Amino acid sequence: MPPSSGAPAPAPAHGHSPWRSLRYRGMRWWSVANFVSNAGTWMQLTVQNLLVLQITGSAAAAGLSLSVQAAPGLLMGLVGGAAVDRWPRKLTAAVSQALLGAVAFTTALLVAFDRLDVGVLMALAAVTGLIATVDAPACALLGNDLVRPEDVPSAIGVGSLVHSAGRLAGAALAGITVAFLGTSAAYAANGLSFLFVAAVIPFLRLRPVNPVNPVDPVDPVRDESAPRAEADDMSVREGLAFFARRPRLVALAGISGITAIFGRNYGLTLAVLVTGPLAGGAGAFGTVATVLAAGGIAGAVLGARLRKPSVRLVGTLAAAGALLQAVAGLSPSLAVLLVLVLPMAVVESVSDTAATTILQTDPPAHLRGRVLGVWGSVRTVWSLAGPPALGLLMETAGARGALVTGGLVIAGAIGAGYLLSERRAPRPVLVRAPGIPTVTERPALSTAA
Incomplete structure (x- = not known):
């Protein structure tokens, strides 16, 4: 069980090291958790299409299962994002990870006992996609909440590297796991990886309020002890x-x-x-x-x-x-x-x-x-x-x-x-006050800011 992440050790104010986000203890734990999760996910994805082909004998069915899993993102993405804004960030991410783990374990049991048919497979894919509409933004924003705003690019870059490393490890482990333990073991391993992430999340300490820049405090979404303003519009x-x-x-x-x-x-x-x-x-x-x-x-x-x-x-x-x-x-x-x-x-x-x-x-x-x-x-x-x-x-x-x-x-x-x-950006406008020449400018609203 990981120790409390403690107060973050921020990078120097002008540091540009690509690894500066790892100076935060919470980010180091989060990176380890993401590596485990990505490895488990790619273990499952590596065998998923083969499983669909074994059940249906149809390549079209394999493509359909991926479309069914992606469909909730199109239809329910806005609702999932609103849930992430409304609910405590750490709790939301932990629960969504646990639910994804439950789906993976359910699939593993159905495969092990030869109870998985096309209808159940499509239903599980849809449920996975639905949970992901909440899990994806919750986990993305949780990782950023562990570091200062100027270190977010580093956190995202490290996350991309962790994703790539997890993909390579998962693809390699999938072949070994299936060869010795069977297809259901890949789903079970993915379930364990989700539970590992859910177990790490409660020990992550989000970055504290910035007393120098009040525009960048820990907001009520991040600070779960802070009350939410009643005037906040939390609608989709x-x-x-x-x-x-x-x-x-x-x-x-x-x-x-x-x-x-x-x-x-x-x-x-x-x-x-x-x-x-x-x-x-x-x-x-x-x-x-x-x-x-x-x-x-x-x-x-x-x-x-x-x-x-x-x-x-x-x-x-x-x-x-x-x-x-x-x-x-x-x-x-x-x-x-x-x-x-x-x-x-x-x-x-x-x-x-x-x-x-x-x-x-x-x-x-x-x-x-x-x-x-x-x-x-x-x-x-x-x-x-x-x-x-x-x-x-x-x-x-x-x-x-x-x-x-x-x-x-x-x-x-x-x-x-x-x-x-x-062309659409407003041009500077010269304004001359009587007796005193002054210049004011309208603010530029270029989309290329």
Whole structure:
């Protein structure tokens, strides 16, 4: 059982170390818990599709189970985010983790006793997705509550590295576990990983009130002993309205959407490019995937060095990655492609870290759960719409044409958005008082803040 995390040991005021968030004892414990949880999750995911195929014999059913699990994020994301804002953060995360563990244990028992059929499988997938609408924003914001705002990029970058490490460990352990203990053991291990996280959460100490900057205190959501103001509007509508009125969040949604539809799906586009025009095989694409993963890890480390990223930085990096994607589509050989995909993965990973930081720190503390709920719904739309749209583009333009066209569309759209925001920004207005020349300026409301 972990000891109390104690008072955090903050990083130096101007530190840019990517590991500075680990100076907080609570963050170290949270990182260990997330590694265990991610390893368990990837153990389950590694065998899940095989299990669906064994039960149904249908690849379409395997895809349907993933869609059923994702559907609650589209339909109930806003409600889940509102619950995170309304309920105590630590309690919410602990309960949601325990419930996910219960679902995993239930699945393990049904598999062990050969009682799992298609209907039950789909129901369990839907329940998992429903719980995740609360668990995902609760755990994301809980990790950030352990560090100061300027160290949130480091916390997110470390979380990305932990996720990658847990994925590798989980995939490796899945094969060993299934070989010696059976498929149900992978689900049981995932259940134990959820319970481990739930057991760690009560011992985490959230960062205390900042007496110097009263705008950044521990709010009632974080400080479970503080009373909530009766005037707080905790409705779902308020979170949606805030998101819609916040130009920088709308801009992030636009960048996410355009990149999800015309880029990012490299498991599809690069696979077709490598095995088609470049005449490579599965091994060659495996090499490309490895380089992409390495670039993503390097980008997470670089992104963790950020302190206060801007939407302009997110857009610039996304546009740079898109242009690299377009050039990659013209690669004459596998060697040239490998040289291009590494920086492409790096800049996109840094862009993702910066965007996540803005999403989790820009809104007022009492609205962050609902903003993440809105984002979860938007991201689900893009993830469902992206692959079919990209597949249609590949059907008409081929792998090279899809990469080049998609990259140019992304870069062009981001550039156009930047120019439009600059044009809409109010210009300075000169005001001359009688006898005393003075100058005042209207505040700029550029979405590229």
